[in-house]
Amino acid sequence: MKKATIALGPYHPLQEEPEFFTLTVDGEQVVDIDLKMGYNHRGIEKLSESRTFDQGVYLVERICGICSTSHPYAYTRAVEDIIPVEVPERAKYIRTIIAEGERIHSHLLWLGLAGHFLGYDTVYMWVWKLREEILDVMEILSGNRNNYGMFRPGGVRRDIRAEDIPVVLAKLESILPTVNMLKAAVLDDPVLHARLKGVGVLTREAAIDFGALGPTSRASGVDHDLRRDCPYGAYDRVDWKVITRENGDVFDKLVVRVLELFESATIMKTCLENLPAGEIDAGLTTIPAGEGIGHIEAPRGETFHYVRSDGTNRPVRHKVRAPTFMNLPTFRATVRGAYVADTTIILAAIDPCYCCTERMAVRDPSGRRLMGGPDLVRLSRAKTERLRKEMGLP
């Protein structure tokens, strides 16, 4: 049979990882995948060398529009690691609250889009409505729905007001019943089981080999989470647990993310209830020469920053490594052998930029366009529909 090439991409500049996939398919099965990136390479590392340590926080906050706190968090920790300095207790709690709020809205965003790709638009609508509540919470706490501008080396910029805490707690409490209902609906749905179990499997060995991070690796049985293993912020003051699953398929990645929502809500609530009094900033003035590493568990996995200082007010080298940089190459292990109808959800399962999947096109070897992005989403949704009919479900 003649092999055809499918182009997926190139990019949509919403996230920091625009990408272009070339799938080689044999009939309906993917035999190979190649990946191109760099369409939105902005030279942030080079730019950061011309920004002071305080300005750098604003710069890195704009690397990602969804997990906008993970980069400032990792960067400030890297700068603090150079000195080294301990952040005041209250600032640690505030940082943890902001980071967990971000994890909740990021996971909800993923869950909604996953539902949309699979033809579950009800899930999509419900979840995004819930996400609005969390964005409201973030606005109450920081003044912004996204790009919170809360971090600075040595502490946080803004305090959380005591009168806001009951409002935020009530809002958090109000979304949990709906998340619970969604959890039950997702975990008990026979169509989702049929559609996602055994699809896009990332084995434990492959996860370690690729250095996969976050929910992508935790769903493959790699029991690691920086929040527990390398405690920072207030994570070691709170009782919570790391969620892992064994199978490494898309279903387990979904389960890990859904269950993490509850852990994040618990962490956020406990921190808000036990917010200690005191300073919120250590008042750093000069950063000595040296090098520091800051890494935190972002919604998608470990965000890693390396900063080298020569004693001036700006870094001489600033390396940024986002989690998707490590998670993207796992497609080489998960997509090969899969069906074309499953590629949209497998590629979405690591939580990268979804928008690229909307720009997919299927071409035959002569370059003639056979299918576009909307066709592939339709294909994915049709498969769910077919399974539902075969099972005799409404």
Next chain:
Amino acid sequence: MTRDQVLQELTGRFSEAILALWDVSPKRVYVDIDPAALVGVSTLLFRELGARFCTASGVDTRSAVEILYHYILEPINLMVSVRVSLDRKAPLVDSLTGLFAAADFIEREIHELLGVNFRGHETPRRLLLPEQWPDDVQPLRRDYAEWDPNAVRDRGVR
């Protein structure tokens, strides 16, 4: 395995290759090694001690091109950063892609941004820079200068 055992294993096995060891804090250790021992040290850390490869970061220090390979031992919360210093004129070091797939992307990135060649990398293609970017211009080198007369990216910064 404790922190002390890890450091003993490292210094005991590679006593000649280790040029300096900076024990900066309970969570951070920097090890300067002879580039020839990179694969050996990485094998020890990744295969035997079960460390995770976080990433590598290259830097042009004007006298040399340095690459730091960051390994984290999560069970004991220790980051071991292995540093190799390479000749600035023709930086060359062994590729780690034979050891773990995680090295593929970052080596391609360091190759194009700093001009380091990785011996044994199977697909040293472009990762981030556009196709028309000249091969001999590396944007993260200290002597980088604008090469494209029509470029708008450095407008007003001359």
